[in-house]
Amino acid sequence: xxxxxxxxxxxxxxxxxxxxxxxxxxxxxxxxxxxxxxxxxxxxxxxxxxxxxxxxxxxxxxxxxxxxxxxxxxxxxxxxxxxxxxxxxxxxxxxxxxxxxxxxxxxxxxxxxxxxxxxxxxxxxxxxxxxxxxxxxxxxxxxxxxxxxxxxxxxxxxxxxxxxxxxxxxxxxxxxxxxxxxxxxxxxxxxxxxxxxxxxx
Ligand SMILES: Nc1ncnc2c1ncn2[C@@H]1O[C@H](COP(=O)(O)OP(=O)(O)O)[C@@H](O)[C@H]1O
Ligand SMILES: O=C(O)c1ccc[n+]([C@@H]2O[C@H](COP(=O)([O-])O)[C@@H](O)[C@H]2O)c1
Numbered sequence: 001x002x003x004x005x006x007x008x009x010x011x012x013x014x015x016x017x018x019x020x021x022x023x024x025x026x027x028x029x030x031x032x033x034x035x036x037x038x039x040x041x042x043x044x045x046x047x048x049x050x051x052x053x054x055x056x057x058x059x060x061x062x063x064x065x066x067x068x069x070x071x072x073x074x075x076x077x078x079x080x081x082x083x084x085x086x087x088x089x090x091x092x093x094x095x096x097x098x099x100x101x102x103x104x105x106x107x108x109x110x111x112x113x114x115x116x117x118x119x120x121x122x123x124x125x126x127x128x129x130x131x132x133x134x135x136x137x138x139x140x141x142x143x144x145x146x147x148x149x150x151x152x153x154x155x156x157x158x159x160x161x162x163x164x165x166x167x168x169x170x171x172x173x174x175x176x177x178x179x180x181x182x183x184x185x186x187x188x189x190x191x192x193x194x195x196x197x198x199x200x201x
Contacts, residue, residue, distance in 0.1 A: 003102075004121050005104075005105060006104050008106045009106075009110040010127055012133065019182075020032055020034075023104060024104065032104045035061060055155075063113055073103050077101035078101070110123070122174065122197055127175060137151055
């Protein structure tokens, strides 16, 4: 059994979840782990000197739990799929030795966590400019709503900081223009996955 982990990273509201949903529907034997599912509870999030809860830093996420979840998939992708209620049309019971199992990791701080970044066979990174990001973010409803000023005071500065850190650390990624249409983004990434990972064209 061949295992492949694909990273879908990038800026908040860049289109990561949208792209991930489409890839899951198109790829065989494909599971997903969302980094957002590992946010710590609000009472464990530090308040910074700027007065904002520091959601957009890696310590706001329980990375140990996330890595444990990914490790569970690596150890047994078939069991992982079953225990996460993924039946699909693929014959999990009849595994061929050369069958491929795919895990998508989706999140805004994937590549700033070295062990996770290194687990990805290929890393995609969605970007959108400041104005578009602020606009999309203003229409989003998170479990904890954004207080006024959070985007400019915390979210965007942290995005720039983490992006710079990732580039300084030499993490290799395929940059995706999040301003393209949802169809174009999907086609670009799906074609790349087929060519570079699945070796089918
Ligand atoms: N390519 C796109 N063009 C325009 N809007 C998009 C595109 N991709 C996503 N969106 C919209 O942007 C918002 C955030 O998308 P989402 O996929 O949840 O982003 P993320 O997971 O990166 O935060 C949603 O309203 C979504 O419909
Ligand atoms: O999901 C939550 O519980 C949650 C609570 C507070 C904040 N968030 C925001 O979630 C953002 C990352 O998710 P996303 O989908 O926008 O990439 C990040 O910018 C956080 O500010 C998310």
